Amino acid sequence: MNREDPKIVKAVLIGITTVFLTVMLVLPLIYVIYTALRPGLETFIAAVTDKYALHSIYLTLIVTLMAVAVNIVFGLYTAWALTKFSFRGKKFLSTLIDLPLTVSPIIAGLIFVLTFGRQSFLYPYLNEWGIKIIFAVPGIVLATVFVTFPFISREIIPVLNAQGKDEEEAAALMGAGAFQIFRQITFPHIKWAFMYGVVLCSARAMGEFGAVSVLSGHLRGKTNTMPLYIEILYQGYDFTGAFAVSSILVVMAILILIARNLLEHRSKNKFLK
Amino acid sequence: MTDIKNSKLTDSAAAGTEIEQKLQASDSAGQPYVELRHINKSFGDFKASDDVSFTVEKGSLVGLLGPSGSGKTTILRILAGLETADSGEIYINGKLVNNIPANKRGIGFVFQSYALFRYMTVFDNIAFGLRTKKAPKDEIKEKVNSLIDLVGLTGLNKRYPNQLSGGQRQRVAFARALATEPSLLLLDEPFAAIDAKVRQELRSWLKDLIQRVGITSIFVTHDQSEAIEVADQIIITNHGHVERSGSPIEIYSNPESSFVTKFIGQPTIIDNPGIFNGFSKIRESRSTAVLRPEFISVTKLNEPFRYNITSETGIVEKSFFRGGDFELKVRVHDQLLTVNRPITQERIVPGEEVRIFIRSLYLLDGDKAVTVLNDSLTAAESTYVI
Structure with missing residues (x-):
């Protein structure tokens, strides 16, 4: 056996990965920020403090917050149900959770338009109650929830599966109620996976374009989230504006990435202890 | 009430x-x-x-x-x-x-x-x-x-x-x-x-x-x-x-x-127990029985032994040291029996011909197991069977 071989293989693999990531990720990211700042800081500030730009940032944050909140509840419940009980159709449900990962977001948007739009049998009732979903904020939230719902439960399920039911059963035998068991036994165990799921879910929610695009109606200052607003600016040849708002979204994504790495680091330390 | x-x-x-x-x-x-x-x-x-x-x-x-x-x-x-x-x-x-x-x-x-x-x-x-x-x-x-x-x-x-x-x-x-x-x-x-x-x-x-x-x-x-x-x-x-x-x-x-007989103790299952000396009363040749090491005593051929008529001779095939005693595998009537020999007694080595005496065995009869004593022993002499 030639002992040099592994070293060469190692160098080649690392080299290819680095080049690939540089071309695919680092260069474009730097270019976005560079283009946004090239016409000068004043133009940049003007572009991002534009009334519609500010509203799109605000809407993105609100939608992300709501979608994450809904998915926290949904994700915890689903993960709990799928790991602690065995029942008919469990496999089917488990597969169903992954649907948003495989279905194109644009189809997700269309599904909601069909379900809640004018042609739906639900429409007269919604109209009567004064609930507007399509081309309104609730629709955007719905679409975002749909697209991001696998993230939290998918992170938690493996951890819960690995833990088994013994600790919970032991606590239940000692008289602990369901909420006490969750708070004192289950949650400390899934805390890091849960937070990691929240981070992934937020990142995805902020950047969602396809499904939201179908449902929003692109009303400036009303239903435009950041990705939609960027698209409009870009289509209107306002490259400076598009890149300026993009750079804000990129910075938000990078912040979340840093949060993710910090969490990963902490959870590793926790397990090693 | x-x-x-x-x-x-x-x-x-x-x-x-x-x-x-x-x-x-x-x-x-x-x-x-x-x-x-x-x-x-x-x-x-x-x-x-x-x-x-x-x-x-x-x-x-x-x-x-x-x-x-x-x-x-x-x-x-x-x-x-x-x-x-x-x-x-x-x-x-x-x-x-x-x-x-x-x-x-x-x-x-x-x-x-x-x-x-x-x-x-x-x-x-x-x-x-x-x-x-x-x-x-x-x-x-x-x-x-x-x-x-x-x-x-x-x-x-x-x-x-x-x-x-x-x-x-x-x-x-x-x-x-x-x-x-x-x-x-x-x-x-x-x-x-x-x-x-x-x-x-x-x-x-x-x-x-x-x-x-x-x-x-x-x-x-x-x-x-x-x-x-x-x-x-x-x-x-x-x-x-x-x-x-x-x-x-x-x-x-x-x-x-x-x-339970086959589960408890250290059982050796044997076929046709009627061919062993002292158990000729077991006529059914297809029957099976369970032996435990403590039911069997092993002596060297030159050692004096009381129940010579109802004993057997066999060849020691393997010997395992278990600390306090040796576990011997002895072939008798083409079946391998497990016996223990205390370390304090004279060593028996593989290949040696030895005398084997089976005090009792459990005869399996469907779901039941019954104790059968060697002909040489009366119930009073057996310290084991209650």
Whole structure:
């Protein structure tokens, strides 16, 4: 056996990965920020403090917050149900959770338009109650929830599966109620996976374009989230504006990435202890 | 009392016996502390419990023994309320507990994995049940500290489970199960996860401690030496049903059923036992019998021996050193018998021809096993058979 071989293989693999990531990720990211700042800081500030730009940032944050909140509840419940009980159709449900990962977001948007739009049998009732979903904020939230719902439960399920039911059963035998068991036994165990799921879910929610695009109606200052607003600016040849708002979204994504790495680091330390 | 007697007269006979049984159950003197009646439980097609019935006396230490998959753990979990029986009745202290939730049955449970709360200290683990019951703080502290002392973990209050050895974890699990003063303690394979040397030590520790606390306890094990050593009463399960129940000595010396005979002790199964000298009364040549090493004595050909007429000669094929004695594999009538020879006697080596004397054997007859003595021995001479 030639002992040099592994070293060469190692160098080649690392080299290819680095080049690939540089071309695919680092260069474009730097270019976005560079283009946004090239016409000068004043133009940049003007572009991002534009009334519609500010509203799109605000809407993105609100939608992300709501979608994450809904998915926290949904994700915890689903993960709990799928790991602690065995029942008919469990496999089917488990597969169903992954649907948003495989279905194109644009189809997700269309599904909601069909379900809640004018042609739906639900429409007269919604109209009567004064609930507007399509081309309104609730629709955007719905679409975002749909697209991001696998993230939290998918992170938690493996951890819960690995833990088994013994600790919970032991606590239940000692008289602990369901909420006490969750708070004192289950949650400390899934805390890091849960937070990691929240981070992934937020990142995805902020950047969602396809499904939201179908449902929003692109009303400036009303239903435009950041990705939609960027698209409009870009289509209107306002490259400076598009890149300026993009750079804000990129910075938000990078912040979340840093949060993710910090969490990963902490959870590793926790397990090693 | 008279009311019930009257109603018994008016009711159907079946209902009458039921009331009678319930009356007996509520009578506190001399009744079993735990009673299972006709418990059935299936998981899909698998019958985990098949008409399981047994009783446990107050204050006794009972071992549920059986091969893996024989339904021991299911019985324990049904008793604890962690599983629901498909049919049958469970009585604890004379009370029907089928519909009483697990946490109200007054049961302490030690899991095979110990199930210690990994994000809590030793102190918090043991205090968990007391805190749930909202006991006063000083009382919890006093109680938990005395339990920590009792199980010999003084000074380890602030440790987390992953900072403890297997034996220490088991002690914590035990203390935690005892904290809420249960009336019944259930232990699922309590020694399975511990290495052999510590296991031996823990066995006698646990037996001693359970006797000191005086709590009725049931433990599950697949290890017969563990059951024999620790339990006052052994219940043997096989394929979901109870094969045999009795004291360790009773079960060991009189296994009764064919399954128990082949399961307990160190059995060697032989065919056609009638060909061995001293057992010619066994005529059926297709029968099988079970021998244990202690039923057989082995002597060198030059050593004097009393029952020469009904002994056999055989060739030693293998010899294993077991510490206090040698385990010899001796071929007699083309069958391999296992015998023990104390280290203090003259060595027998492989290839040597030896004299073999079979005192007795268990003749298997369908589900039953009967003891058959060597013709040279009368029942009075046999020290073994009761």
